[in-house]
Amino acid sequence: MTKLRHVVRHEFLLTAANKAYVILTILGPFLIFAVTVLPSLLTRDPGAFAAGKPIAVYQAPETLRGTLSASFAAMDIDVEPVDDETTAKQSVLNGERVGLLTVGQGWPETGGAVWYSKSGSEVALYGTAQAALESSAREIKITESGLDPALVAKVLASPSFEVVKLEAGGGETKAGVESYFSVLMTAMVFVMIIYMTVLLYGQMIGRSVVTEKTSKTVEIMLSSVTSRELMFGKILGLGLAGILQYAIWIGMVFVLRAVVGPVFNIAMPSALSMANVAWLVVFFILAFFLYSSAYAAMGAASEDEQHLGQMAWPLLIFLIVPLVMIGTLTSNPDSGISVILSIFPMTSPIVMLIRILVSEPPAWQIVACLGLLAAAVAGMALLAAKIFRVGILMTGKRPGLKEVIRWVGVRG
Amino acid sequence: MVRVEKVHKSYSSVQAVADLSFQAKPGEIFGLIGPNGAGKSTTIRMIMNIIAPDSGRILFDGKPLTEADKSRIGYLPEERGLYKKAKLGEVLEYLAVIKGAAKPDARASIDAWLARFDLLEWKNRKVSELSKGMAQKAQFVGAIAHNPSVVFFDEPFSGLDPLAQDQLLKVMTELKGKGATILFSTHIMEHAEKICERILLMHKGREVLSGTMAEIKTRYGRNAVQLEFDGDAGFIKHLDFVASVSEYPRWVEVELKDGVDSDLLYAALAGCLSIRRFETVAPSLHKIFITQIGGFAAGSGDGDVGGIPPAGDVSINSPTVEANNDQA
Numbered sequence: 001m002t003k004l005r006h007v008v009r010h011e012f013l014l015t016a017a018n019k020a021y022v023i024l025t026i027l028g029p030f031l032i033f034a035v036t037v038l039p040s041l042l043t044r045d046p047g048a049f050a051a052g053k054p055i056a057v058y059q060a061p062e063t064l065r066g067t068l069s070a071s072f073a074a075m076d077i078d079v080e081p082v083d084d085e086t087t088a089k090q091s092v093l094n095g096e097r098v099g100l101l102t103v104g105q106g107w108p109e110t111g112g113a114v115w116y117s118k119s120g121s122e123v124a125l126y127g128t129a130q131a132a133l134e135s136s137a138r139e140i141k142i143t144e145s146g147l148d149p150a151l152v153a154k155v156l157a158s159p160s161f162e163v164v165k166l167e168a169g170g171g172e173t174k175a176g177v178e179s180y181f182s183v184l185m186t187a188m189v190f191v192m193i194i195y196m197t198v199l200l201y202g203q204m205i206g207r208s209v210v211t212e213k214t215s216k217t218v219e220i221m222l223s224s225v226t227s228r229e230l231m232f233g234k235i236l237g238l239g240l241a242g243i244l245q246y247a248i249w250i251g252m253v254f255v256l257r258a259v260v261g262p263v264f265n266i267a268m269p270s271a272l273s274m275a276n277v278a279w280l281v282v283f284f285i286l287a288f289f290l291y292s293s294a295y296a297a298m299g300a301a302s303e304d305e306q307h308l309g310q311m312a313w314p315l316l317i318f319l320i321v322p323l324v325m326i327g328t329l330t331s332n333p334d335s336g337i338s339v340i341l342s343i344f345p346m347t348s349p350i351v352m353l354i355r356i357l358v359s360e361p362p363a364w365q366i367v368a369c370l371g372l373l374a375a376a377v378a379g380m381a382l383l384a385a386k387i388f389r390v391g392i393l394m395t396g397k398r399p400g401l402k403e404v405i406r407w408v409g410v411r412g
Numbered sequence: 413m414v415r416v417e418k419v420h421k422s423y424s425s426v427q428a429v430a431d432l433s434f435q436a437k438p439g440e441i442f443g444l445i446g447p448n449g450a451g452k453s454t455t456i457r458m459i460m461n462i463i464a465p466d467s468g469r470i471l472f473d474g475k476p477l478t479e480a481d482k483s484r485i486g487y488l489p490e491e492r493g494l495y496k497k498a499k500l501g502e503v504l505e506y507l508a509v510i511k512g513a514a515k516p517d518a519r520a521s522i523d524a525w526l527a528r529f530d531l532l533e534w535k536n537r538k539v540s541e542l543s544k545g546m547a548q549k550a551q552f553v554g555a556i557a558h559n560p561s562v563v564f565f566d567e568p569f570s571g572l573d574p575l576a577q578d579q580l581l582k583v584m585t586e587l588k589g590k591g592a593t594i595l596f597s598t599h600i601m602e603h604a605e606k607i608c609e610r611i612l613l614m615h616k617g618r619e620v621l622s623g624t625m626a627e628i629k630t631r632y633g634r635n636a637v638q639l640e641f642d643g644d645a646g647f648i649k650h651l652d653f654v655a656s657v658s659e660y661p662r663w664v665e666v667e668l669k670d671g672v673d674s675d676l677l678y679a680a681l682a683g684c685l686s687i688r689r690f691e692t693v694a695p696s697l698h699k700i701f702i703t704q705i706g707g708f709a710a711g712s713g714d715g716d717v718g719g720i721p722p723a724g725d726v727s728i729n730s731p732t733v734e735a736n737n738d739q740a
Contacts, residue, residue: 002512003510003512006506006509006510007510010506014495014497014498215493215494215495215496216489216491216492216493217493217494217495218493219462219487219489219491219493220487220489220493220494220507220551220554221510222457222460222462223460223462223482223485223487223489224482224483224507224510224511225482225510226479393457393462393463
């Protein structure tokens with residue numbers, strides 16, 4: 001056990017001192033922040049695009065100008081009427097104004113409205129302008145046709161509609177497109193995190209084993225420790241580094257949530273709860289051990305890194321399938337295929353995590369998933385140890401699948 | 413004391429080691445010699461407990477080898493490798509602690525050895541920055557820093573300059589003096605001849621001959637002459653009492669037929685060559701190696717490998733016909 005501890009410590013330090021690890025650990029939360037919070041930050045405050053610059057309006061009728069001013073005032077953007085279209089366009093090009101809205105003669109009956117800007121991509125701004133144009137045009141038409149504006153407002157008012165999520169405990173929460181989007185976002189982020197880390201650490205272990213072979217260090221290592229100690233030392237060492245990375249990320253996310261959230265007045269996605277984060281960690285750990293054992297075995301059976309890459313593609317497929325199916329899985333979390341994939345150990349860590357996030361899978365399915373996954377981890381570890389023991393000393397030839405299967409039965 | 417008893421190891425249909433027995437004693441340098449693919453690496457791996465023999469026993473001080481015994485062994489493999497991206501001092505410390513050494517002891521020992529091999533200033537540099545010769549010496553330090561009682565050196569001199577070779581040789585002699593059991597594996601006979609007290613020559617997984625160096629020389633020798641001279645010595649091999657002639661860059665070794673006195677050769681040479689040295693010697697280990705293994709390679713199936721007749725307790729086993737795959 002002491003020797004195993006030394007190997008674990010060595011591998012952990014080797015990983016933690018790796019530049020890629022340090023960079024990923026530090027940048028990870030910012031990437032998560034960029035994906036989860038930044039979009040809502042930008043859509044909530046499109047005024048950020050304008051940076052205090054005004055919008056020019058050419059030939060807008062009085063009522064439209066009023067509506068526009070009111071709409072843009074909410075974003076702290078001024079609306080300036082201009083007399084010369086050409087100079088106004090020039091001022092947009094110069095960056096003095098963010099955009100120019102020209103309204104044709106006889107609007108809204110005959111003339112059209114055009115939005116001019118430098119990039120044409122400030123959706124939030126011209127979306128606001130468009131909404132103002134629509135409501136103003138409607139108002140003008142209603143007034144012109146002599147209808148009672150109050151009556152029209154009553155006719156056009158949308159009926160109330162709500163989506164409510166029923167919970168097993170009898171609770172009810174408001175859902176809907178927005179909250180579904182938030183859950184989907186969180187699910188995407190979680191899935192990407194698990195996918196990337198499991199793949200990254202798996203490949204790191206595979207490469208580390210291959211390097212041990214190609215650099216001939218393995219002979220010296222095995223003269224001191226058993227092949228099991230070497231393999232599990234590597235897996236546990238990297239696993240510790242992975243868990244440390246997750247701890248740092250989660251810590252930073254909660255700091256962001258507590259500090260950045262209130263400052264910018266943004267709500268974190270509600271799906272980013274403690275319970276869901278705990279599930280993320282549980283599934284990461286299980287997936288990590290499953291895939292790292294498989295990668296360690298493949299590393300031992302490989303001749304070089306290129307060979308490892310060729311051998312490991314079936315593992316990649318299992319990781320990619322849930323990723324490709326994420327749309328189907330989130331919109332239909334309790335379908336037959338979702339249930340099967342969430343119980344089959346190679347795909348279950350990602351698929352069950354998605355299901356837990358977006359729906360409430362029956363307890364027996366979660367138990368079956370965890371039980372099978374734990375059994376698969378144990379089975380894979382035993383199998384990997386056997387392949388590793390023989391494969392790690394094999395050099396000079398690329399073993400076929402038949403040969404590798406034969407190694408499993410080699411005694412002594 | 414390391415004792416190998418009737419050890420067999422085969423990989424699928426290939427016999428890597430067959431019926432191998434020997435013992436290496438404390439305070440002695442034991443040479444395991446043989447050509448590439450003879451089964452040396454497999455034997456070493458079995459002694460290291462990296463792989464298990466199919467049958468036979470390996471005893472350490474009379475007890476079967478256990479995992480714990482690994483801490484008492486130092487190992488310098490033929491194919492050198494250290495973690496290239498790590499610092500030299502850290503790698504050596506790691507190797508020592510997984511051999512069970514306490515950290516402070518390991519550090520002190522590593523510093524002392526590195527200083528001795530002029531590598532102390534490289535301690536905090538990455539292994540990848542070391543030259544090939546330095547890496548070799550560093551690996552040697554890695555094999556002995558934990559004070560092992562049994563050390564296995566596999567081709568320790570390959571790639572080293574004479575100065576470094578001498579340094580290593582000196583250290584090996586010191587370790588021997590301190591009572592360590594030293595196993596030494598090589599296919600360069602001059603090295604084996606220089607430092608081994610006892611050798612075992614193996615080929616295709618089997619013992620070809622074994623014994624103390626003196627015994628082997630006695631059994632196989634006494635009837636060869638080493639010559640240094642000026643002139644054309646081409647006629648010597650045609651003399652009817654000469655069995656064979658081995659030519660080296662600066663001298664020739666003349667093997668005389670049984671019962672022939674070296675005086676006869678001297679008389680035949682006198683007047684024809686200007687002789688600078690005339691020395692009756694046992695044949696070099698190199699010569700014995702070539703004759704024995706050469707006989708095997710020629711495929712003489714009856715054990716009569718020609719050249720040097722075996723005598724006394726120096727055994728010559730029948731050659732094997734299996735294909736060899738050492739898995740090295």
